[in-house]
Amino acid sequence: MSRHLARALLAALAVIVPACAAADARVFACEPEWAALAGEIGGDNVTVYSATHGRQDAHYIRARPSLIAQVRRADIVFCSGAELEVGWLPLLMERGARREVQPGQPGHLMAADHVEVMERPERIDRSLGDIHPSGNPHVHLDPDNVARLAVELAGRLARVDPANEGAYRSRLADFQARWGTATKRWRARAEGLRGMKVVVHHAAWAYLLGWTGLDRVATLERTPGVPPTASHLRRLVERVRTTSADAILLAPHHRGDAADWLSQRTGVPVVELPFTVGGRDEASDLFALFDVTLTLLEEANNRP
Amino acid sequence: MRVVMRIARSAAVALPALLAGTQAVSQSGTVPSATDLTAEIQALKLEYEARIRALETQLSTIEAKSRAVEREAASPVRRAKSTLDNAFNPSIGIVLDGRYASFSAEESAIPGFATGHESERAPEGLSLGHSEVTASGNIDDKFRGNLTLGLGAHPGEATEVELEEAYVQTLPGAGLPEGMRIKTGRALWTFGYLNEQHAHGDDFADRPLPYRAFLDNTFNDDGVELSFVLPSALYSEVGGGLFRGDDTPFGGSDNGLRARSVYARIGGDIGRDAAWRIGGYLLDGKSLNRGGGGHAHGHEEVAHEEEHEDEHEEEHEDEHAHEEVHEDEHGEDFAGFFSGGAFSGDTQLYGIDVRFAVAPTGNARESEVVLQAEYFWRKEDGTYALAEEEEDGMEHLEELRTDSIAHGWYIQGVYKPLPRWRIGARYAWLSPPDGAEIDHDPHAFGMMVDWTNSEFGRVRLQYNHEALDGHEKDNQFILQYVMSLGAHAAHSF
Numbered sequence: 188m189s190r191h192l193a194r195a196l197l198a199a200l201a202v203i204v205p206a207c208a209a210a211d212a213r214v215f216a217c218e219p220e221w222a223a224l225a226g227e228i229g230g231d232n233v234t235v236y237s238a239t240h241g242r243q244d245a246h247y248i249r250a251r252p253s254l255i256a257q258v259r260r261a262d263i264v265f266c267s268g269a270e271l272e273v274g275w276l277p278l279l280m281e282r283g284a285r286r287e288v289q290p291g292q293p294g295h296l297m298a299a300d301h302v303e304v305m306e307r308p309e310r311i312d313r314s315l316g317d318i319h320p321s322g323n324p325h326v327h328l329d330p331d332n333v334a335r336l337a338v339e340l341a342g343r344l345a346r347v348d349p350a351n352e353g354a355y356r357s358r359l360a361d362f363q364a365r366w367g368t369a370t371k372r373w374r375a376r377a378e379g380l381r382g383m384k385v386v387v388h389h390a391a392w393a394y395l396l397g398w399t400g401l402d403r404v405a406t407l408e409r410t411p412g413v414p415p416t417a418s419h420l421r422r423l424v425e426r427v428r429t430t431s432a433d434a435i436l437l438a439p440h441h442r443g444d445a446a447d448w449l450s451q452r453t454g455v456p457v458v459e460l461p462f463t464v465g466g467r468d469e470a471s472d473l474f475a476l477f478d479v480t481l482t483l484l485e486e487a488n489n490r491p
Numbered sequence: 492m493r494v495v496m497r498i499a500r501s502a503a504v505a506l507p508a509l510l511a512g513t514q515a516v517s518q519s520g521t522v523p524s525a526t527d528l529t530a531e532i533q534a535l536k537l538e539y540e541a542r543i544r545a546l547e548t549q550l551s552t553i554e555a556k557s558r559a560v561e562r563e564a565a566s567p568v569r570r571a572k573s574t575l576d577n578a579f580n581p582s583i584g585i586v587l588d589g590r591y592a593s594f595s596a597e598e599s600a601i602p603g604f605a606t607g608h609e610s611e612r613a614p615e616g617l618s619l620g621h622s623e624v625t626a627s628g629n630i631d632d633k634f635r636g637n638l639t640l641g642l643g644a645h646p647g648e649a650t651e652v653e654l655e656e657a658y659v660q661t662l663p664g665a666g667l668p669e670g671m672r673i674k675t676g677r678a679l680w681t682f683g684y685l686n687e688q689h690a691h692g693d694d695f696a697d698r699p700l701p702y703r704a705f706l707d708n709t710f711n712d713d714g715v716e717l718s719f720v721l722p723s724a725l726y727s728e729v730g731g732g733l734f735r736g737d738d739t740p741f742g743g744s745d746n747g748l749r750a751r752s753v754y755a756r757i758g759g760d761i762g763r764d765a766a767w768r769i770g771g772y773l774l775d776g777k778s779l780n781r782g783g784g785g786h787a788h789g790h791e792e793v794a795h796e797e798e799h800e801d802e803h804e805e806e807h808e809d810e811h812a813h814e815e816v817h818e819d820e821h822g823e824d825f826a827g828f829f830s831g832g833a834f835s836g837d838t839q840l841y842g843i844d845v846r847f848a849v850a851p852t853g854n855a856r857e858s859e860v861v862l863q864a865e866y867f868w869r870k871e872d873g874t875y876a877l878a879e880e881e882e883d884g885m886e887h888l889e890e891l892r893t894d895s896i897a898h899g900w901y902i903q904g905v906y907k908p909l910p911r912w913r914i915g916a917r918y919a920w921l922s923p924p925d926g927a928e929i930d931h932d933p934h935a936f937g938m939m940v941d942w943t944n945s946e947f948g949r950v951r952l953q954y955n956h957e958a959l960d961g962h963e964k965d966n967q968f969i970l971q972y973v974m975s976l977g978a979h980a981a982h983s984f
Contacts, residue, residue: 240763240853247856249848251766251984252726252758259670259720274946278983281635283670283720286663440854442910 212348215258215288217266217276218245219464220327221298221336223473225265227362228341232351236261241465244440245271250278259283261294262347265340268297269304269324293346299324301339302332305393327463328395330370330477337362369474374398376481383488386427386435386455388446391462395480404430407445415445427453434487438462458487581628581636582978586691588620589972596965599957601704601933603829603897603923605782607739608645610703613696613969619644620971621690623655627978633665637678639689655679655689655711670722675715681730681754682710682772683865684844688983694861695939696953696969699901700919701867704933705840707739710774712750726758726768740774740840740869742781743833750776756844758984765849768984772842778873780833828875828891829927836873836893842866848984857910864902871895871924895926915939931961948974 211234216222222237229235236257239245245267248254258264258279266272280289288294304322326332341359345352381400385392388407396403405426409419427435427449435446437459446457460480461470470476592613599612613620622644627637639656658676661667679687685702686709698708714734721727736742736749744750756770844865851858875891901919908914917937923929935958941951955967 243853244856247854249766249855249984251760251848252768253760253766255720255728256724256726256759260722260724281662282672284663285669289663440852442857 212262212344212351213260214263214265215261217264217272218327219466220333220473220476221265221267223464223476224333224337224340225263227473228337228355228358229344230354230358232348232354233344241461241463241467241470242439246274248272248275250275250282254279255283258288259285261285261288263294263296263340263343264288265296265298267299267324267326269299269321269326270319271299271324287347293343296336296340296343298326298332298336302326302329302335305397306390323390323393325391326394328392328480329398330366330373331398332394333473334363334366334370337366365474369477373477373481376485380481380484380488383434383484384430384432386423386432386446386449388435388437388441391438391441392436392460395460399481399484401484404432407435407449420445420449423449424452427455433490434458434484436460439466456487456490458483460484579628581626584623584625584627584978585976586621586623586625586689587972587974587976588622588691589618590620590696591617591970593968594965595967596957596963598963599959599965600830601700601921601923602826602931602960603927603929603933604704604921605830605832605834606703607707607782608643609708610698610706612965612967614646616646618646620696620973623689623691625656625978629662630659633662635660635662655709668719670720672718672720673715674718677711677713678716679709679711680714680716680732680734680752681718682706682752682774683770683842683867684846684863685865686710691973691975694903694905694913694915695917695937696951696971697937697955699865699903699917700921700933700935701865701899701901704897704899704921705740705867705869710738710740712736712738712741713747714750716752727756729753729755734776736776736778739781740838741776741778743779743835744777745779749778750774761849764851764853765847766984767847768845770842770844772844774840774842775838777837778834780835780876782833825891826923826927826929828877828889828893829895829924832875832877832891834871834873834875836871838873839870841868846984855907857907859905859907861905862903863905864900866898866900868898869896871897891926893924893926895924897924898922911943913939913941913943915941931958933957933959935959947976947979948972 211232212229214222214225214229214233214235216225216235216237218239219237219241222235225233225235238254238257239248254275261284264276264280264284266276285294286292299321304324304326307322308320337359341355344355348355377399382402384402384404385396386405386407387396387403392401392403395401405423407415407420407423409415415423432453432455435450435455435457437443437446437457439459439462443457443459449455450457459467460483461467461476464470464472464476466476467479470479590613592615594612594615600606622642623639624642625637625639627635629635636659637656639654641653641655643651643653645651654677656676656678658674658678660674661672663669665673667673679689681687683702685693685698686706690698690708697703702708712734714732716730716732718728718730721729731753732751733748734741734750734752735747736744737747741750752772752774754770754772756768758766758768760766842865844863846861846863848855848859848861850860872894873892875893877889877891878886879889880886899919899921901917903915903917905913905915915938917939918934919937920932920934922932935955937953937955939951939953941949943949949972951969951971951973953967953969953971955965955969957965957967959965
């Protein structure tokens with residue numbers, strides 16, 4: 188019986204292995220924003236896989252079989268880092284990933300390692316909730332960070348796939364030109380939003396708040412990773428009323444019930460921002476992500 | 492904050508200086524005319540401007556300095572310095588597990604199966620379950636090590652330390668072919684779905700019947716396992732191992748290389764938010780006087796037998812006669828051999844597992860449905876030896892020759908309607924060894940509801956209805972908490 192099994196396994200191997208050869212550089216992106224950036228820089232020369240979609244919370248992902256299979260074949264693993272994916276990425280890396288994408292290798296690109304990370308905690312304790320000892324990992328909502336990572340990614344792609352270095356360099360130049368113009372436009376629009384008072388859910392918006400100058404007046408989730416309690420929400424009602432907040436910001440992967448509850452009691456509208464590429468249908472690429480985000484904020488801010 | 496204070500201090504120094512300057516100017520002139528005054532004001536203005544400019548430069552230097560300090564604090568080099576003293580320590584994880592249990596039946600045993608200490612019903616009343624301490628870390632660029640101690644506190648007995656896992660495994664940098672991994676030592680080996688995970692990660696307070704009957708909860712023999720994740724678009728993994736043969740379903744290894752395994756599994760996604768995995772497994776090996784509980788607790792049976800070694804010798808000549816008697820005579824208690832005897836012979840255990848998980852919003856943390864089922868099929872070819880007391884008060888070792896098949900399965904579903912709440916149901920069924928001639932098929936139904944405060948703390952209430960023998964039904968209530976401290980393993984599928 189076991190001999191039959193062994194024979195069946197060999198037969199399965201014979202079918203599966205030849206199907207694995209691939210010409211492109213494969214990019215395994217942990218989040219859609221990095222998948223989108225890899226698409227911009229890599230173009231036709233890369234095959235990009237995003238481990239999560241726009242409505243998923245990248246903190247809590249299961250190391251599902253499909254992810255093991257994808258990371259197994261990746262030439263570059265491109266993630267946010269700063270412990271955002273600590274619950275699942277190490278398992279994937281250990282289970283299937285090649286040596287070339289392990290930490291310290293050119294194929295291992297963690298965004299938080301290449302930008303200035305905000306909100307690095309002074310005290311670390313589980314009673315403070317699900318905090319990130321390395322600081323806030325949601326670095327992609329600052330256009331300057333995206334620009335820095337575009338340069339870094341192009342360099343990495345050139346290293347793992349030297350044959351197409353020229354293509355990566357020229358696509359980077361093109362992206363930089365477009366991104367630079369767009370960033371100027373966004374900064375001008377952000378001037379009009381300066382001082383807008385917002386209530387946020389978790390630390391997802393720290394980088395957006397940073398460059399737009401939005402004013403965070405309250406946080407829905409008092410302890411990160413732990414849903415807001417009723418008593419905290421009651422205190423929030425008072426705070427939101429006295430500060431006359433303009434909007435309650437919500438990401439697609441956040442549960443809206445606490446935000447809706449607060450909104451009903453205070454009259455402050457809930458604004459669901461895309462947070463990442465694909466977080467709303469309109470936010471189909473990185474440019475649209477920022478455009479849509481600013482438009483939604485402006486709508487809320489200009490509300491009488 | 493510190494920056495602001497420094498600015499305030501500079502301002503405090505600058506202000507009196509400015510005032511002093513004004514006084515000096517006003518004292519210099521005796522009878523100030525209008526033009527003088529204008530000139531004086533002009534001079535004052537210039538002076539003020541100069542001073543303000545000086546202040547501004549000072550301010551920006553301070554700001555730049557503080558930014559530099561912040562940057563320095565944020566840089567990885569600085570961070571490493573502050574934690575250097577314990578950066579190389581292994582990560583430690585502790586799991587605390589306690590429970591309150593209430594049972595309607597006095598006894599709980601699975602007829603036809605020699606279950607050990609591990610898979611017994613938990614003690615009634617308040618008790619500690621399985622506390623666990625895990626230390627793990629990378630050894631170097633090629634190896635990773637893990638040590639897990641299980642602390643079993645059985646009421647009325649000394650606390651028992653069990654070495655659940657102590658293994659070394661290769662890292663991707665070890666230079667093996669891509670996707671290949673070797674693990675050696677003692678580990679929760681790849682067999683079925685639940686065997687690889689620690690009991691505190693289970694969805695129910697106890698393991699389902701097939702795990703209790705065929706594996707005494709877990710197969711964590713000493714051995715070596717090789718696994719290979721294939722570079723295919725569809726997840727596929729194959730592997731196999733060699734084991735000492737000292738843990739259930741085997742036992743009493745003499746040469747230390749008596750069991751082996753092979754397995755294969757595949758998995759993938761369905762749409763964006765659903766995933767599946769299917770596996771097939773085989774454990775094949777020899778046992779020599781396997782008692783009830785494998786290596787950890789199973790030596791009692793063997794010792795018991797040795798006590799009666801003399802009788803055994805005397806009986807030896809009659810062995811064949813006995814066998815024939817047992818095989819022909821009806822109404823003989825064959826079940827006793829399977830439940831309490833020591834087994835010597837060949838065992839083959841096949842397993843199939845299926846798991847399907849769907850999260851409606853893509854976020855398993857918010858809401859999820861998980862369906863899981865496993866089927867085990869076991870063939871045993873050998874003899875069961877049982878010491879029996881005869882009319883003259885002497886004990887004799889009797890043997891039963893057997894070539895029997897037993898199988899069992901369970902299916903369970905867990906639904907998470909709200910982020911903190913889960914409900915689950917499970918049905919398990921066993922078919923005892925055909926040679927045991929047991930009419931009743933043991934089966935059990937369980938329901939649970941658990942509440943998860945954070946990822947690290949969970950409280951569970953479970954109800955079991957077990958009909959293990961044909962006579963008595965056991966209604967069980969278990970209230971359990973599972974809390975983990977420190978490092979904890981990643982979420983596997």
